[in-house]
Amino acid sequence: MRVDLGNALETTPGLTTETLDRLDERVAAAHERITAGMADDEFGYAALALPETADPDEIYAAVDGFDRPEAVLTVGIGGSALGAATLATALESDVDAYVLDNVDPDDARALLADLPLADTVLNVVSKSGTTAETLANFLVVREAMADAGVDWTDRTLVTTGESGNLRELADRHDLPSLPVPGGVPGRFSALSTVGLAVAALQGHDVEAVLAGGRDGMASLSGSLYESPAYAYGAATYALAERGARTNAVMPYAESLETFAEWFAQLWAESLGKDGLGQTPARALGATDQHSQLQLYRAGPPDKLVTLVRPTERADVPIPETDLDGLAYLGGSSLGGLLDAEFEATEASLAAADVPNVRVEVDRVDERSLGELLYGMEAACVLYGELASVSTFTQPAVEWGKKAARGLLGGGDFPEADAVTEKRELRVE
Numbered sequence: 001m002r003v004d005l006g007n008a009l010e011t012t013p014g015l016t017t018e019t020l021d022r023l024d025e026r027v028a029a030a031h032e033r034i035t036a037g038m039a040d041d042e043f044g045y046a047a048l049a050l051p052e053t054a055d056p057d058e059i060y061a062a063v064d065g066f067d068r069p070e071a072v073l074t075v076g077i078g079g080s081a082l083g084a085a086t087l088a089t090a091l092e093s094d095v096d097a098y099v100l101d102n103v104d105p106d107d108a109r110a111l112l113a114d115l116p117l118a119d120t121v122l123n124v125v126s127k128s129g130t131t132a133e134t135l136a137n138f139l140v141v142r143e144a145m146a147d148a149g150v151d152w153t154d155r156t157l158v159t160t161g162e163s164g165n166l167r168e169l170a171d172r173h174d175l176p177s178l179p180v181p182g183g184v185p186g187r188f189s190a191l192s193t194v195g196l197a198v199a200a201l202q203g204h205d206v207e208a209v210l211a212g213g214r215d216g217m218a219s220l221s222g223s224l225y226e227s228p229a230y231a232y233g234a235a236t237y238a239l240a241e242r243g244a245r246t247n248a249v250m251p252y253a254e255s256l257e258t259f260a261e262w263f264a265q266l267w268a269e270s271l272g273k274d275g276l277g278q279t280p281a282r283a284l285g286a287t288d289q290h291s292q293l294q295l296y297r298a299g300p301p302d303k304l305v306t307l308v309r310p311t312e313r314a315d316v317p318i319p320e321t322d323l324d325g326l327a328y329l330g331g332s333s334l335g336g337l338l339d340a341e342f343e344a345t346e347a348s349l350a351a352a353d354v355p356n357v358r359v360e361v362d363r364v365d366e367r368s369l370g371e372l373l374y375g376m377e378a379a380c381v382l383y384g385e386l387a388s389v390s391t392f393t394q395p396a397v398e399w400g401k402k403a404a405r406g407l408l409g410g411g412d413f414p415e416a417d418a419v420t421e422k423r424e425l426r427v428e
């Protein structure tokens, strides 16, 4: 992973090399704190040791009994789905990957109607084992399998914590299961059993993903000038401090579209604390040059744009044409056009004084993805250290969970009462 901060200098908001030099002293101290937490397997910091602590053989052993399924359906939500989904979207496989990470009946019904249930692995993932959406979807899929005459116990892999509903289910039915590493919050679990089981089922090289993570680990140092991850974390923190309240992450690769969704949870759930944080906006290049870019260039000067691309990609030539107006495209290629648009968008943001950071990986493959995921996790942890927030907890999401559970009769929660007290101003 390579980071270029050049277009975040002297912009609005913007950084200076003096700012970065002063910040570098704090990066050194933060790095010491981070490495100590990793060494002590401390909650949260343990995530940054996963490239060395995750066990590929454990993952391969758990999925080995499923042969090569036609499809894998992940039932999970948040960090229990997005890491696996990022890898599945990015890497090609003849094993189709699907995700149920919402409880939309239309979506669930349509998906279950299409799935070859007898040849699908049901990959149920929940660290807590209590997440309503995941458990509800599991019950629905299990019944759909039964209705189709499929023995769900032959098709189900469980990844969960040491106790809870899913652990009991796996034990009761002797299901293949994987542990969720205890000290790792879901949004930091992509490089663990949580994120890698689907990759193993799809025939991808899990060791290569972890090797990429180790590349990221090796690049961590006491200086932002020597560590791309820390450079990104320090720059985004400093820009937020100076008014960049939104970070629009804009990968120039369809294969990285889900990566932006994964990043959004990582950034929002880790850094949105105590009235602080930086709103992750999900964008996609070149498509959003024809939509959101208008706001990024000419809206309020409160944004940073993170432009992500692989520097190598398979290509598709653009045929020559006798249409004069299109002659400049003929003989070029889609990849060439995409790269030209990446650089043009980068320059257009700079011309409008909008800070933008370039993040590049060699290609979208297992090793580069492992390094990119790791790098953004390390960047997030550093940002959290600099901002002095509790990076690894997410207390604010609990209120809504209790209200929903109370509304469904799942317990006596005062939060549910607040729903009935809604202030109304109805316009119909």
Ligand SMILES: O=P(O)(O)OC[C@H]1O[C@](O)(CO)[C@@H](O)[C@@H]1O
Pocket: 077, 078, 079, 080, 125, 126, 127, 128, 129, 130, 131, 134, 185, 186, 187, 269, 394, 397
């Ligand atoms: O893996 P679990 O426990 O089902 O949690 C799923 C997601 O829900 C959250 O706990 C938030 O409610 C996320 O942090 C997590 O990734």
